Amino acid sequence: MFLLALGVGWMTAPVWGVFTDRVPETGSWIVPFLQSAWPVGLALLVAALAALVWLTLSRRAAVGATVAAVVVCTATVLVPGALSRVAQKMPEEKDADTVRILSVNTWYHQASDEFLAQTAREMDADIVVLPESSDVQASAVADATDLELLQPVSTRTRGGGTALLVRETWMTEAAAESVADLHLTRHQNPVVELENLTMMGVHTNAPAHSHLVDGWVTEMADLRDWASGVDGPLVMAGDFNSTTAHPELRRLAGRSAEMTDCGGGLFAAPTWPRAGTPSPVPVLRLDHILVRGLMCQDSGVVGVRGSDHAGIWADLRV
Template sequence: MRSEVRRRLTDVALLVVLLGLVAVGALRWVDTTAYPVVVLQTAAPFVAIGLLLLTVLTAALRRWWVLLPVGVALVVAATQVAPAFVSHASPDATRDLTVMSSNLRVGRAQPTQLMDAVRFHAVDVLVLTEVTPSALEGLRREGADSYFPQRAGEAEVDGYAGTMVLSRYPLREVSADLGGSPNRQPEVVVTVDGVDLRVQTAHPAAPIPGQTAEWRAGLRALQAWKERQTETGPILLVGDFNSSSAHPGFRAVADGLDDAQRTTGSGWVRTWPYAGSRLPPFVQLDHVLSRGLTVIDSGQVAMNGTDHAAVWGSYALPDAP
């Protein structure tokens, strides 16, 4: 009798855990500005890991009838996770361009490390968010002015709002600010070997309490910009999106674009949080999105002083018109 009660209690406990994981996983499809939901959506990778562990535990306990719904949930989660581990890049193509995005954490990022990463990966276009005048001065001392002779955007003493684009190639500012965010989001055109690349920087408001509606409006502004790009030329959307592929708003922005990390099958990419947090990095907030370019390679670079890892993507250009 006691063993039967224990088995039933075990079944109930397993099902409660399953329902909890499924509930959190289902939030992926809830487009809302409710702060608890926005935060829980970033836990999507842990749902897949939790379901895998639950499957192993259920099988080890030989609770076969519970294993069926657990297994079904795991398969559904796997269909969401697996594409991020499958590469659709063209690694044998000729590299024409490398683009990097780095959030400087209000100018605190270590400039020597950043410029070392820039040189190591032969970065051609660098998008900086949360850039301050002092951060620019630090980069200048490390040779940024000679490496990147072209620049657009503004540094801000406040820091959070400052966004700049540094380029080795001719650069023309189209707009000083997209709007829809308290942070500057300039739009530029970079000309590489006769090909014009339209680059929109991204830094919507962070989804902190009391600011989630503003955060969602910022993603809508980026989505609207993408939808206005009806010409056939290549485009790039680059920066700190303060959102991941688990957020419906970000997926609407990224729809039809190639996320460099996802296209190269990089798997569970984590760009935040790093320095200054007790949490280990667990979510990708920084992205390099493109259309009309061939993705060759991608990667991430963590550095001292900033809570964001930099992300980069390498591309082959289309033929010049």
């Protein structure tokens, strides 16, 4: 019964609400971990039910329940990641009313500059966000495309740089004057006011360590407050280090800021980890393109050589 209760509690972690900032700092990472890993709770629940069947029903029923448990437990971990690799696709040709966004965490700027530029060029991206980039890498992408790097990429920490590149022809004098780093997150936080929308590049703290959780909670709240005060169409793209299972992200993408997670959701193709960890497939969707005032027309994920994240893209209708 304990395993059943634990499975139910863990599986329902995404609906607990915002408890993260109420847990003592030493254990504060546990809540976001349990929420992001809710499929493990489902697997635990199924395994506990299978064990209960072995204790109470016939051997034939027990064998069937065990097989079902193995299938479900495997599916909750492996299927989402496998689907994200199978679901990789490049967008189709776009029309003049479509804004195409590409976001790639470059994993401490280890992703191939050439591959990033080729991907942006082939998909005809209008805006590119590169968390964990470098000035050298972002400049190389800009030089190989018709995109303009809006500000020097921060070097204050190894992964602190977030590059924001925009189609050169969109950078009017007014747009250029609006470029800023809002410092709402630990990492570089570039923003620009374009003619048809406001665009922000995002990279937040990762709530995987106790000393970073409070900062993550604060950053998500600050992003939500800022977004709520922006007039007109708004796009926020990058590595939020959050999944839809985290109420902090749902509050940002929910009623208070009225944002839509284009291509996201609890069962969306995960983006991390694709490299650098023992996990054979990605299991979490940490990267998002949040939109307000524009219609999400299409979206997808793309593998990126040298990064532990999949890239994400979205077609937005003006």
